[in-house]
Amino acid sequence: MFRSICKLSGSVALLGLVSLFPMHASASLFDAGIPAGWTCVGSCGTSGADGDVTLAPGGGSQYGWVSTSQGVTGVGLGLGSETSGSVLTSTAFGAQAGDELEFLFNYVTSDGAGFSDYAWARLLDDTMNEVAFLFGARTTPAGDTVPGDGLPLPDATLDPTGAPIIPGGPAWSPLGGSSGSCYAAGCGYTDWVNATYTVATSGNYILEFGVVNWIDFAFQSGLAIDGFLVAGDDPFQPPVGVPVPATLGLMGIGLLALGVGLRRRRLV
Known part of the structure; x- marks a missing residue:
C-alpha cells in the first residue's frame, strides 16, 4: 500500500x-489572436491563409497584421504626408547582447504611382526610445520596396534583400474594399521576407509595427508579421528553465505528497 x-x-x-x-515554443504567437498585453492603435488582427497572403514559413496557423483599412489619423513616422494608419506594439521581452532577433513580414499594397504608402518595424527599449529601425517598406512604381524612398536604411538583414514586390492587385481581406484592387504600378505584395537583427546590448525590448496611407485615404496597404524568435526561442513565452507560475502549485502538491x-x- x-x-x-x-x-x-x-x-x-x-x-x-x-x-x-x-x-x-514554436512560432505560433498569433494562433489565439493578438497576444495579451500587445496594444493596437487603428486596425490590427490575425488571419490564417487569406488570398495572396499565405501562412508564414515555419509559422503557426495564423499571423498578425496591421492595415490602413479602418486606420486612424496621427500615426506614422512623421515624414510629412501620412494620412491614416495603424500601429501594433508588443509587450516587453528580454534579449542578451549578441542574440539574433528574427521575424517574417509581408508588405501588401493596393496603391501605386506617387501614393507611396509605407510600413515599418522598429525595435524600442523599455522606455519606448528607438534602438533600431529594422526596416521600412514602401509602395513604389519601380524597384524594391526596401529601403523605401525617404525612409531610413534598414538595420536588419533581409532575405530576399530589397523585398521586391510581386505585382498585381493583391487579394487580402485586411485591405477591406481594396482587396484585389490596384491603383497603379507599384501595387502587389512582397511575400514573406525574413528579417534578422543582432541585439547589441542586453536589456528589455519592445517591437513596433506600423503602416500608413500617404497623401490620401484610398487604396489600402497592410503588413503581415509572424515567426518571432530571439536566440532561437519565442521571446514572448517563458524561457526554458524558468518556472511557469501555474505549475508551481502542482510541484508543491507533488513534493508534499512525496x-x-x-x-x-x-x-x-
Missing part, C-alpha cells in the same frame, strides 16, 4: 517538475 502511495506521489512530483521546464509518503514509510 505504502509503495503504491510513494509511486503515485513520485509520479505527481515528477510531473510537476517536468512542467516547470516547457519545451521550446514527503508524506516517505515519512509514513519510515514510521512503519
Whole structure:
C-alpha cells in the first residue's frame, strides 16, 4: 500500500517538475489572436491563409497584421504626408547582447504611382526610445520596396534583400474594399521576407509595427508579421528553465505528497 502511495506521489512530483521546464515554443504567437498585453492603435488582427497572403514559413496557423483599412489619423513616422494608419506594439521581452532577433513580414499594397504608402518595424527599449529601425517598406512604381524612398536604411538583414514586390492587385481581406484592387504600378505584395537583427546590448525590448496611407485615404496597404524568435526561442513565452507560475502549485502538491509518503514509510 505504502509503495503504491510513494509511486503515485513520485509520479505527481515528477510531473510537476517536468512542467516547470516547457519545451521550446514554436512560432505560433498569433494562433489565439493578438497576444495579451500587445496594444493596437487603428486596425490590427490575425488571419490564417487569406488570398495572396499565405501562412508564414515555419509559422503557426495564423499571423498578425496591421492595415490602413479602418486606420486612424496621427500615426506614422512623421515624414510629412501620412494620412491614416495603424500601429501594433508588443509587450516587453528580454534579449542578451549578441542574440539574433528574427521575424517574417509581408508588405501588401493596393496603391501605386506617387501614393507611396509605407510600413515599418522598429525595435524600442523599455522606455519606448528607438534602438533600431529594422526596416521600412514602401509602395513604389519601380524597384524594391526596401529601403523605401525617404525612409531610413534598414538595420536588419533581409532575405530576399530589397523585398521586391510581386505585382498585381493583391487579394487580402485586411485591405477591406481594396482587396484585389490596384491603383497603379507599384501595387502587389512582397511575400514573406525574413528579417534578422543582432541585439547589441542586453536589456528589455519592445517591437513596433506600423503602416500608413500617404497623401490620401484610398487604396489600402497592410503588413503581415509572424515567426518571432530571439536566440532561437519565442521571446514572448517563458524561457526554458524558468518556472511557469501555474505549475508551481502542482510541484508543491507533488513534493508534499512525496514527503508524506516517505515519512509514513519510515514510521512503519
